[in-house]
Amino acid sequence: MTRVPLAFPQHLLRFFDVLHPGQATGPAFVISAAYRVSGPVDEELLRLAVTDLIGRHDALRATLHGGDGMPWQEIHEAGPGRFESIDLSGADPDDFLDSLDAREHPGDQSPLLWVYYAKLSPTDGRRRGGEPSAAGGVLALVAHHSAADAWSMDLLVRDLATCYAARIEGRLVQPVAGSTYADFAVDDQAQRDSPRSARALDYWSAKLADVDVTSLPSDRPREAKDDGIRAQLRFDIDKTLAVRLTEAARRARCSPFMVHLTAYLLTLRELTGATDLTVPTLTAGRGRPELDETVGFFLNALLLRTDLSTSTSPGEALAEVRRTCLDAYRNELPILRLLEEVPDAGLLLADESFVLMPFQHIPLGRREPRKFGPATYVSFDRRPGSRPHGVAVPLDGLWTIDERPGGLLTGKISYTPAMFDASTLESHVDTYLRQLHTIATGT
DSSP, rough: OOOOOHHHHHHHHHHHHHHHHHSSTTOOOEEEEEEEEOOOOOOOHHHHHHHHHHHHHHGGGEEEOSSOOOOOEEEOOOOOOOEEEOOOHHHHHHHHHHHHSSSOTTTTTSSEEEEEEOOOOTSSSSSSOHHHHHOOEEEOOOOOOOOOOOOHHHHHHHHHHHHHHHHHHHHOOOOOSSHHHHHHHHHHHHHHTTHHHHHHHHHHHHHHHTTOOOOOOOOOOOOOOOOOOEEEEEEEEOOOHHHHHHHHHHHHTOOHHHHHHHHHHHOOOOOHHOSSSEEEEEOOOOOOOGGGOOSSOOOOOEEEEEEOOOOOOOHHHHHHHHHHHHHHTTTTHHHOOOOHHHHHHHHHHTTTTSSSOOOOEEEEEOOOEEETTEEEEEEEEOOOOOSOOOOOSSSSSEEEEEETTTTTTEEEEEEEETTTTTTHHHHHHHHHHHHHHHHHHHH
């Protein structure tokens, strides 16, 4: 085993654990991805490929340690991967994937990746006589969030396909290019007091001075003891509207995230009457190209403060949000450094009336099939609808807009039922969709 310091994103998990004890490091805080596999699958070679995958990414073997003292992570030696084959004959794949969300996946036991292959017919897997069948199935990857983020999940399924192809062809897979997560953790700490960090702290000290507490209105205040239950509300965005939003973003030289954040801020302004609005958002946290191929938990948070007091049109609001985002990106800093050095930011998040519900926009992976040995795989689209229990989120909630290939937009809100009624959030969504329409039409 190798002991290395925690990276700032891992410290962020520990911070969330203070707000909601046991959730960010508990067995329900996972991230998952599912894929439809078409074609023959050799389960035994796939099992070996999972073990190969675990050996290639140190983040999948890293467990977090330390109480009140200096915390650390231990990188464990590579061992057998976690692989399970399930016969899904006659069953609903969505029900199977929902059941995985309810399973416990401990974050204190290496490895931190679980791979499930659900066969969609009795003959899928290996036929009598040793030949694999061509029916295919559903491949699900579940990782503890301390080991992987959404970016990492795409890397992992691609690398699993690489390892599986190597096993089929009887060759050794080449080493992973780029930095390891342990390298990132060590370098992350070394950059703590760099000149760039000092300049960024100056920016945030000025930007968040006397910041106001304004957030999404909830039905009830946060309870002293959080039971960890998060429900999920899902909604679709009309395809015609999605096209118009893309055009609006292009005209304003904005990213899709800026467009959707503007609609969210206009929603907050309408619901609360406030014009000085601060919204947390999650970023990829991969500020260097050499990290693009590294598996691990890199997420960071930014506190985006925007003044809409003089914005009388959707276009003016969009321009103001664009300025806010570009300035924030240029000065991105680990959120915990910000909380340590900028008292107003810490007071904001410590205020019990501030609903900690980050807003994020996620462009999802490609839609075209990719090779998986002699088979192919493509992202599995989960059915729309609401669920009384979603995966754990160590926050009051999380408002996410997913952008799928072809411009299809879907929204999902993970929320705390103790704080929100579903009907309240449905009303907030109606307001948000109406604001999207104003941006798309410019009226």
